[in-house]
Amino acid sequence: MISKKNLTNYWFTIEPYVYICITDNCILLYNTLDGVFIESDKIKVIELLREIVQEENCGVVLLTNEQFKQKEINDFIRELRGKYMGDVIDVDLSKGKPVQLLPFFNLSGDIRALCKKHNFASGKKILEFLSEISIYVDHSTNITNLIPFLQSLPGNLTINVVGNLENVVDYVELLSFLDQLPSSKNLICPCTNVISLQPTFENNFSYSVLVHFPVDMLQLGHSRQLLLNQTLPIEYVFEVSSLDDCQQAKQLVEQFGIEKYQLKPIYTGDNIDFFEENVFLTKEDILSTSMSIEDFFANQAMNIYDFWKVNVMPNGDIYANVNHLALGNICTHSIHEIIYKEVEEGKSWLRIRNQAPCSTCIYQWFCPPPSDYEIIIGRLDLCHVKQ
Amino acid sequence: MIQTLIHTSEHDNSYMYNPQFRLSMLIHPEFKKAYEKSTNVNPYYLKKYTYLKNHGFFSKQKPINFGTIDESIVKNNITQTPQIVFETTDFCNLDCSYCSFGDFYEGFDVRNQKNINIDHAITLLKYIFECKHKSKKNKLYISFHGGEPLFNGNFIKQIVDIVNQLKSEKEMEIVYNMTTNATLLHKYIHFLVENKFQLLISLDGNESNHSYRFFRGNKENSFRKVIENIDMVQRDYPEYFAEYVNFNAVLHNRNSVKDIYEFIYSRYHKIPRIAELAPNDVVPDKEVLYQRMYHNKRRSEAEYLIEESNQLPHEELLLYTELANLLKYYSINYYISSITDLFPGEKKYVPSNTCLPFGKKVMLTRNNKLTLCEKVSCYKSSIGDVDENIKIDIPEITRQYNFYYEHVKEKCQHCYVNRFCGICLFLLKNNILDKLDMEEFFCEEFHDSDAFQNKLYRIISFLEKYPKDYSSVIENVIII
Ligand code: SF4
Numbered sequence: 001m002i003s004k005k006n007l008t009n010y011w012f013t014i015e016p017y018v019y020i021c022i023t024d025n026c027i028l029l030y031n032t033l034d035g036v037f038i039e040s041d042k043i044k045v046i047e048l049l050r051e052i053v054q055e056e057n058c059g060v061v062l063l064t065n066e067q068f069k070q071k072e073i074n075d076f077i078r079e080l081r082g083k084y085m086g087d088v089i090d091v092d093l094s095k096g097k098p099v100q101l102l103p104f105f106n107l108s109g110d111i112r113a114l115c116k117k118h119n120f121a122s123g124k125k126i127l128e129f130l131s132e133i134s135i136y137v138d139h140s141t142n143i144t145n146l147i148p149f150l151q152s153l154p155g156n157l158t159i160n161v162v163g164n165l166e167n168v169v170d171y172v173e174l175l176s177f178l179d180q181l182p183s184s185k186n187l188i189c190p191c192t193n194v195i196s197l198q199p200t201f202e203n204n205f206s207y208s209v210l211v212h213f214p215v216d217m218l219q220l221g222h223s224r225q226l227l228l229n230q231t232l233p234i235e236y237v238f239e240v241s242s243l244d245d246c247q248q249a250k251q252l253v254e255q256f257g258i259e260k261y262q263l264k265p266i267y268t269g270d271n272i273d274f275f276e277e278n279v280f281l282t283k284e285d286i287l288s289t290s291m292s293i294e295d296f297f298a299n300q301a302m303n304i305y306d307f308w309k310v311n312v313m314p315n316g317d318i319y320a321n322v323n324h325l326a327l328g329n330i331c332t333h334s335i336h337e338i339i340y341k342e343v344e345e346g347k348s349w350l351r352i353r354n355q356a357p358c359s360t361c362i363y364q365w366f367c368p369p370p371s372d373y374e375i376i377i378g379r380l381d382l383c384h385v386k387q
Numbered sequence: 388m389i390q391t392l393i394h395t396s397e398h399d400n401s402y403m404y405n406p407q408f409r410l411s412m413l414i415h416p417e418f419k420k421a422y423e424k425s426t427n428v429n430p431y432y433l434k435k436y437t438y439l440k441n442h443g444f445f446s447k448q449k450p451i452n453f454g455t456i457d458e459s460i461v462k463n464n465i466t467q468t469p470q471i472v473f474e475t476t477d478f479c480n481l482d483c484s485y486c487s488f489g490d491f492y493e494g495f496d497v498r499n500q501k502n503i504n505i506d507h508a509i510t511l512l513k514y515i516f517e518c519k520h521k522s523k524k525n526k527l528y529i530s531f532h533g534g535e536p537l538f539n540g541n542f543i544k545q546i547v548d549i550v551n552q553l554k555s556e557k558e559m560e561i562v563y564n565m566t567t568n569a570t571l572l573h574k575y576i577h578f579l580v581e582n583k584f585q586l587l588i589s590l591d592g593n594e595s596n597h598s599y600r601f602f603r604g605n606k607e608n609s610f611r612k613v614i615e616n617i618d619m620v621q622r623d624y625p626e627y628f629a630e631y632v633n634f635n636a637v638l639h640n641r642n643s644v645k646d647i648y649e650f651i652y653s654r655y656h657k658i659p660r661i662a663e664l665a666p667n668d669v670v671p672d673k674e675v676l677y678q679r680m681y682h683n684k685r686r687s688e689a690e691y692l693i694e695e696s697n698q699l700p701h702e703e704l705l706l707y708t709e710l711a712n713l714l715k716y717y718s719i720n721y722y723i724s725s726i727t728d729l730f731p732g733e734k735k736y737v738p739s740n741t742c743l744p745f746g747k748k749v750m751l752t753r754n755n756k757l758t759l760c761e762k763v764s765c766y767k768s769s770i771g772d773v774d775e776n777i778k779i780d781i782p783e784i785t786r787q788y789n790f791y792y793e794h795v796k797e798k799c800q801h802c803y804v805n806r807f808c809g810i811c812l813f814l815l816k817n818n819i820l821d822k823l824d825m826e827e828f829f830c831e832e833f834h835d836s837d838a839f840q841n842k843l844y845r846i847i848s849f850l851e852k853y854p855k856d857y858s859s860v861i862e863n864v865i866i867i
């Protein structure tokens with residue numbers, strides 16, 4: 001006699017904290033709770049997963065007893081349950097089909113378009129989408145235009161001032177204005193251009209000191225002394241283009257007792273080997289970075305490097321990313337217009353990994369969004385993953 | 388204390404909901420047993436329970452970070468006000484039994500047949516236009532409210548003239564709208580059509596359904612006049628009617644959701660908005676009468692839904708709206724409509740869903756007061772005065788709001804719907820805001836775990852019936 005147990009059909013589901021990726025010939029499931037993943041190229045498994053992400057199935061499909069017993073499926077389900085990434089529930093245990101609220105990126109194609117529709121509809125407070133502004137300064141900077149523009153921005157933005165402040169006519173006036181703002185202000189300049197702020201300007205300033213190679217030791221020492229006489233937070237950014245630079249940077253860190261620093265790789269046009277070895281990602285790098293549901297969501301929706309940020313050049317031109325076209329100018333455009341333009345036509349805030357070869361890669365949404373390196377080097381796949 | 392909940396559905400399926408991760412999860416009945424610490428549990432589910440426990444599923448939830456507002460938020464809102472409402476006049480030729488100016492409600496200024504002051508209205512308009520930046524993307528709604536606004540049609544015409552001058556400077560799009568009882572439409576229809584006024588016509592259904600809306604003088608039902616005018620608009624201006632005319636009905640003991648739909652949909656092919664009688668500010672000795680007239684929308688809708696021939700569009704169902712809110716605010720997909728939540732750093736919320744001043748609109752009353760909106764009585768929500776100048780005491784408004792937040796946040800902290808509850812504090816019954824410093828805040832919509840479980844039961848059962856709604860809500864329902 002066939003026992004009832006052997007005839008059971010099941011509701012099959014994937015847990016909502018699992019990221020599902022399906023390409024033509026394989027699937028990858030990633031558990032965002034512990035970083036464990038499952039890869040499979042079994043046709044039946046791929047078909048089952050394809051079914052589960054159909055919108056009408058709402059995260060649950062019927063698995064007949066016959067399907068359940070097929071080896072490929074059965075092995076897969078065993079692994080899935082073992083890693084707490086999905087389950088099967090006997091259909092007789094309830095009166096009808098359940099649902100599973102999967103993250104929508106597991107179901108639909110274009111999260112970016114959806115986000116745009118939901119977040120930038122007219123009536124939304126568009127200024128909420130601004131969090132940081134970088135002001136590039138030199139002798140041509142016009143304070144009379146710049147200050148009213150800064151006044152039109154929402155409070156509490158992070159403000160970066162990039163360049164040699166002393167070149168700006170009336171830079172003291174600019175500093176006095178910035179000093180009154182509650183925002184945090186970061187002065188970014190080479191060590192040759194460090195100036196003393198305190199005691200006149202005290203409120204929420206910090207320094208990012210850029211160090212180029214070869215290093216002018218005299219200037220570095222001099223600026224270090226100047227900064228140590230003040231109590232502002234300091235970060236050093238070593239602009240490295242070779243392994244030698246990296247080593248030297250580490251020595252400098254020790255020699256000067258630098259607490260906070262970062263190494264920023266610089267592409268010179270002939271150091272691609274340095275990038276391949278030190279910047280390009282391997283499959284292991286990609287899968288060992290712990291990814292949350294939010295991270296997958298963000299990678300599909302926006303460019304986290306550029307989003308919320310704008311840059312103002314000394315001539316007043318405004319960019320979302322300085323490698324793309326200007327969006328307008330502080331003398332002729334309001335900040336609202338700039339933001340709308342970037343969302344509608346721009347290429348920076350919403351630049352994601354949606355082009356070849358990444359668009360067909362199973363790690364498409366694991367990799368961080370394209371950074372400036374991709375633009376400068378001129379290719380999207382700065383990785384060792386073979387397609 | 389807010390914690391992970393287990394709930395079921397009409398199909399007898401089991402689910403778990405974690406408020407902190409905003410994660411709903413289908414669970415095996417054995418998992419439920421493991422959670423409930425029953426005996427004889429399948430060991431796999433005991434292990435799964437421990438696994439999820441180790442990943443924070445059953446830990447103490449982090450309390451929501453309720454913040455306050457500062458003056459810059461109010462200032463920013465003023466420059467971005469999307470809508471100006473004019474209380475055009477307090478006069479109305481109808482004397483509807485449940486009108487906010489009638490003897491049913493208190494707190495609204497006494498009706499004394501007064502029109503709004505045009506000079507002050509212009510001062511306000513100029514002020515708001517001045518604050519706006521130039522952009523074709525900017526849209527400003529200008530609304531006329533009453534009494535019956537068409538009793539002061541001259542005012543409306545003058546405002547439209549002025550706005551047409553002001554708007555070209557700023558390249559803005561202007562949308563006019565008006566709520567009207569339709570009895571005077573014949574006098575102004577040409578002007579309204581010409582300026583593309585969006586009309587919201589008050590109509591409670593068929594003649595007997597509409598019988599609380601009678602003329603002030605002879606006490607006759609206004610239905611015939613109203614229908615005559617609506618028919619005229621539909622006949623003579625069919626394109627305008629199709630695009631710009633909508634209906635609003637009040638649900639009471641002389642009509643039902645069915646009556647309203649069947650009459651308005653079959654006659655005009657329009658889906659009416661249906662509102663319950665406003666529960667706030669009812670005069671205490673009218674409470675019995677109020678209870679007699681009150682008709683619960685959920686119940687009335689459910690009764691109609693049982694009929695197979697019902698014409699209710701699926702997207703208009705209350706449960707559909709509840710599902711939309713759950714998916715937008717309480718599901719793992721909440722980022723789609725709130726990408727600022729992905730912004731690094733902790734997100735701050737303010738309690739309840741009370742509009743901030745100028746956040747959605749500002750209303751100028753006939754008594755020269757600036758108020759939050761037409762639904763809230765002006766003594767509660769006055770946010771400024773207008774004469775030759777605009778007087779807005781931003782520090783005081785900010786202080787007042789923060790006072791409210793300070794006093795309600797304790798309660799909201801323990802409420803399961805505290806990320807989005809749709810509650811306007813000004814519209815709560817019994818003038819709660821007036822007593823905040825003396826009494827504990829009481830909110831009739833407070834959701835403890837039982838109430839939230841019931842809500843989840845209701846919504847997930849609905850979704851089990853209509854699984855396709857999941858993607859259609861996320862893709863199409865935009866919450867502004
Ligand atoms: S091809 Fe693109 S998406 Fe794939 S691993 Fe390389 S960089 Fe990442």
Ligand code: SF4
Pocket residue numbers: 738739740795798799802803804805806808809810830831832833834
């Ligand atoms: S429903 Fe009431 S108690 Fe709950 S969050 Fe909203 S205002 Fe607070």
